[in-house]
Amino acid sequence: MQNDSTPTDASTDASTDAPIDIPAGTRADLIAAGLYLFGHDGFAATSTRALAARAGTNLASIAYHFGSKEGLRMACADEVLRRVSMVTGPAVTPPQLTPDQARQRLEAMLRAMVGFLMQAPQAADIVGFILREMAEDGPALAQIYERFFLHKHREICQLIAMATGRDAESEDTRLLAFSLLGQAVYFRIGQPVICRRMAWPQYGQAEGRAIADRLAANLHAILRAEP
Amino acid sequence: MQNDSTPTDASTDASTDAPIDIPAGTRADLIAAGLYLFGHDGFAATSTRALAARAGTNLASIAYHFGSKEGLRMACADEVLRRVSMVTGPAVTPPQLTPDQARQRLEAMLRAMVGFLMQAPQAADIVGFILREMAEDGPALAQIYERFFLHKHREICQLIAMATGRDAESEDTRLLAFSLLGQAVYFRIGQPVICRRMAWPQYGQAEGRAIADRLAANLHAILRAEP
DNA sequence: GTCTATAAACAGATAGAC
DNA sequence: GTCTATCTGTTTATAGAC
Numbered sequence: 001m002q003n004d005s006t007p008t009d010a011s012t013d014a015s016t017d018a019p020i021d022i023p024a025g026t027r028a029d030l031i032a033a034g035l036y037l038f039g040h041d042g043f044a045a046t047s048t049r050a051l052a053a054r055a056g057t058n059l060a061s062i063a064y065h066f067g068s069k070e071g072l073r074m075a076c077a078d079e080v081l082r083r084v085s086m087v088t089g090p091a092v093t094p095p096q097l098t099p100d101q102a103r104q105r106l107e108a109m110l111r112a113m114v115g116f117l118m119q120a121p122q123a124a125d126i127v128g129f130i131l132r133e134m135a136e137d138g139p140a141l142a143q144i145y146e147r148f149f150l151h152k153h154r155e156i157c158q159l160i161a162m163a164t165g166r167d168a169e170s171e172d173t174r175l176l177a178f179s180l181l182g183q184a185v186y187f188r189i190g191q192p193v194i195c196r197r198m199a200w201p202q203y204g205q206a207e208g209r210a211i212a213d214r215l216a217a218n219l220h221a222i223l224r225a226e227p
Numbered sequence: 228m229q230n231d232s233t234p235t236d237a238s239t240d241a242s243t244d245a246p247i248d249i250p251a252g253t254r255a256d257l258i259a260a261g262l263y264l265f266g267h268d269g270f271a272a273t274s275t276r277a278l279a280a281r282a283g284t285n286l287a288s289i290a291y292h293f294g295s296k297e298g299l300r301m302a303c304a305d306e307v308l309r310r311v312s313m314v315t316g317p318a319v320t321p322p323q324l325t326p327d328q329a330r331q332r333l334e335a336m337l338r339a340m341v342g343f344l345m346q347a348p349q350a351a352d353i354v355g356f357i358l359r360e361m362a363e364d365g366p367a368l369a370q371i372y373e374r375f376f377l378h379k380h381r382e383i384c385q386l387i388a389m390a391t392g393r394d395a396e397s398e399d400t401r402l403l404a405f406s407l408l409g410q411a412v413y414f415r416i417g418q419p420v421i422c423r424r425m426a427w428p429q430y431g432q433a434e435g436r437a438i439a440d441r442l443a444a445n446l447h448a449i450l451r452a453e454p
Numbered sequence: 455g456t457c458t459a460t461a462a463a464c465a466g467a468t469a470g471a472c
Numbered sequence: 473g474t475c476t477a478t479c480t481g482t483t484t485a486t487a488g489a490c
Binding site: 274275276286287289290295296 | 482484486
Binding site for chain 3: 253286287288291
C-alpha cells in the first residue's frame, strides 16, 4: 500500500497515441498472472514465485511494480474495473421506457450477463477473480463494489420499476434485483456441480443458451406476477 | 490419505449407549476447528497451527488423528454429511402429490433452505465449509455431491414435475431446479455485498423472512408460468 | 494419546549487481 | 527496469519423551 505510482504509472502510457488499450510489458504480465492465479487458486494459495513464473519474470519485480503481493491484488482489481467498464460502458440511468421495453432490456442484460459469466473466454479470468474476491470477502471487493456493482444494481432496480410500476428503491425491489442476479451468478459458481448433474463436459454454446433461456423465462414469469 | 481409522474410529464410540451423537474429544475439536477455519479463511489460508490453537490442542495431534491437514479436510466433509443427514433425513422419493401440494412442499423446502443458509447459528460453520469447497472446487466436494446433493436435486426435480406436469428429468427441469437453488445460495454467498446494498448490518430474523418471501414469490411465479 | 522440539521446505520481502 | 542471491519468518510434517 505504498506506491503504485512510483514506476511508470501505466494508466497514462505516453509511448503510444491510443487512448486506452490492453497494456503490455512486465507490469501487465504480472496483472494477467494475478487475475488468473488469484481467481483459480485464491489469494493465499498463490505464491509470489508462481506469479512471477507465470508472468515470465522474476520474483523481485512484484515488489518493484506493486510494493507487495497485496499491491498486485489491488492492481488486479483496478484492471478488472477498467476492462468491465470497457464492456458495459459507464452505468447510466436508463431513459423512461414502457413496461415492455424495460422487460426487453432486462432480458438483454440477463443474456449478456450469462454470456459474459459462462462463455467469454477472455473474460474468464476476470470473472474468476471477482467471484473469488466475493467468496473471500477480499479487500479488492470494496473497490469493485463501489465503482461498479452498486451502479449496476441501481440500474436493474430502475428497470424493474419501469417494468412493473413499483418503487425502484423499495426493499423488495432491491431483493428482486438480487434474486435475478443471483440466478446467473450461481450457474457460474456452481459450475462443477451443475455440469456434473447435467452430464455436460463444460459450458459451451448450447449449454449457455439453455441456461439463458431458462433464466429469461424465470425473469418474465416473475415480472408478470408483480402488480 | 493414510489412516483415518488408526485411532479410535469415533463414528462408533463404544463409551456411550447413544446411537449417534455429536462426538467429543480432541478429534472432534479438531473437526470443529476445521469446519470453522476452512470455511472462513479457506483451506490454503488456514495453518495447522491455527487449527490446533482453536481446537485447544497441539500441532502434532492433526497428523496423529488425520494423517495430514488434507486428511482433516476430508474428515470435515464426513462430518458435514453426517450432520446434514441428521437434519434432512435420507433423501426420499416424495409420494404422489397434487400440483398444489407439490408447490407447497417446494415452498417449504425453499424456506427451510433459506433458514438453514442464512440463520441457523449452529449450521453456519457447515454452510461456510460447503460453500468454500464449492468455490475452491475442493476434493471434499465430490463426496458431498455424490452422497447428498445429487439426491436432493432429484427430489426437487420430481416435485417440479408434480407441480407442473413436465418431465422430471428433462434438461430444462433440471436447470429450473438449479435456478431455484441458485437464488437461495446466492443470497448466502453474496452476503457482504447484499448487506451493504440493503443497508443491513447482517442477516437477522426480519431480513431472513424478507428474503424467503421474495424467493417464495419467485417460485410460485415461475411454476405458474410453466405449462 | 498428548505433548515439545525440530527438521525440511517454502513463504514474502529485500539488497545490491548490472 | 530486471535480475540473482539471500534474509527472515512461517509452513507442514515428524521424531521421540512422557
